[in-house]
Amino acid sequence: MTHRIAILGASGYTGAELVRLIATHPGMEIVALSADRKAGQGMAEVFPFLRHMALPTLQRIEEIDFSQVDLAFCALPHATSQAVIGELPRDLKVVDLSADFRLRDPAEYAKWYGQPHSQPELQKEAVYGLTEFYRDEIRAARLVAGTGCNAATGQYALRPLIEAGVIDLDEILIDLKAGVSGAGRSLKENLLHAELSEGTQAYSAGGKHRHLGEFDQEFTKAAGRPVLVQFTPHLLPMNRGILASVYVRGDAAQVHATLAARYAAEPFLHVLPFGALPSTHDIRGSNYVHVGVTGDRIPGRVLVVAALDNLCKGSSGQAMQNANLMLGLEETAGLLMAPVFP
Known part of the structure; x- marks a missing residue:
């Protein structure tokens, strides 16, 4: 059976990534693509790398059946x-x-996003889309909320450790580097090549x-008590990828064993041998996450490093993984492509 798919907002990076992934999916067919300013254009005009595909013309959401x-x-x-999801058919x-x-x-939504939520009933219905930790709920869901790409990276490094109680919950520091595509496709002065290349910078620092x-939300739920982490993201002049260096207190061997055991059966999570650390080069363009652990010269301090592709496993790939579950398809369908290297 082929499932009919619509992509709303197909002219952005995550929309294009969804089209790329669905191109080789055995059980999905794109029947509608929407855009606002680019309505009426073909995807080949907006994204020439997709010109080999026969795709619907971009249209406004209200025109989709x-x-x-x-x-x-x-x-x-x-x-x-x-606002858009609030107007879609409830089934x-x-x-x-x-x-x-x-x-x-x-x-909490109003606190972090500066305005009240317009669909509180739908908000109650939504399932958080960190696939490896909410798989059963996602299978039964009608509405799934994809995670933030930075949030997913940090959780893959930390969540099993918090659940198992093998680290000090009051001393967690996440130092994260992210590629520029995570900021979206809209024109922004600080993302111009001349302003971004040959440098790096911290942003939204100090708990912002x-x-x-x-x-x-997720660490407190996993621990059963409040957990607050220190988190500083940095913008790097690369197109794709996130690398999170996470500093914790615990026993390095136990930390590694806990992560290895939790992810042993997960198709997209790979824990490297103890002492080996991942690179964004090794997951680029894929749905895989690489996690590495090493000790420190200071006893009791541990470094956990997680790398993923922000547009794939951090967003569109994770979305497809969740959609596969919702539609009763093989969870890995359309997602087993190897990373792109170099």
Whole structure:
């Protein structure tokens, strides 16, 4: 059986990544693509790398016949997404890639995103889309909220350790480096080549980054008590990839064993041999996550490093993994491509 797919917001990076992934998916067919300013154009005009594909013309969302759609990926900006999903048919399966349904508490959403949530009932319905930790809930869900790409990277490094109680929960530091595509496709002065290349910078430092809302929510749930982490992201002049260096207190061998045991059966999570650390080169363009652990010369201090592709496993690949579960398909379908190297 082939499932009919719509991608709302197909002219952005995550929308294009979804098209790329669905191109080789054995059980999905794209029947509708939406865009706002680029409505009426073909995907080959917007993304020439997709010109070999026969794809629907971009159209406005209100022009799509959703009775002919089995599942919609919503790759729209924050705030826009909740308004659009609120108007979709209530029996339509939806995977949202924005931040609009990630936080369960409406007050927390207002705190981190600066405005009240317009769809609080849908917010209650949404399942958090960190696939490896919410698999059963996702299978039964109608609406799944994709995680933030930074939030996913930090959780893959830390969540099993918090659940197992093998690290000090009051001393967790996440130092993260992210590629520029994580900022989206809109024109921004600080992302111009002349402003970004040959340098790096911290941003949203001092506890201001919105993905801290996800860390607070998910780590506190995993621990059964409040957990607050120190988190500083940095923007690097590379197109794709996230690398998180996570500093914790514990026994390095136990930390490595805990992660290796938790992810042993996971198709996309690979824990490297003790002492080996991952690179963004090794996961580029793929749905894989590499996690490495090493000790420190200071006893009791441990470094955990996690790397993933922000557009794939951090967003669109994770969205497809969740959609596969929602549609009763093989979870890995369309996602087993090898990373791109060099």
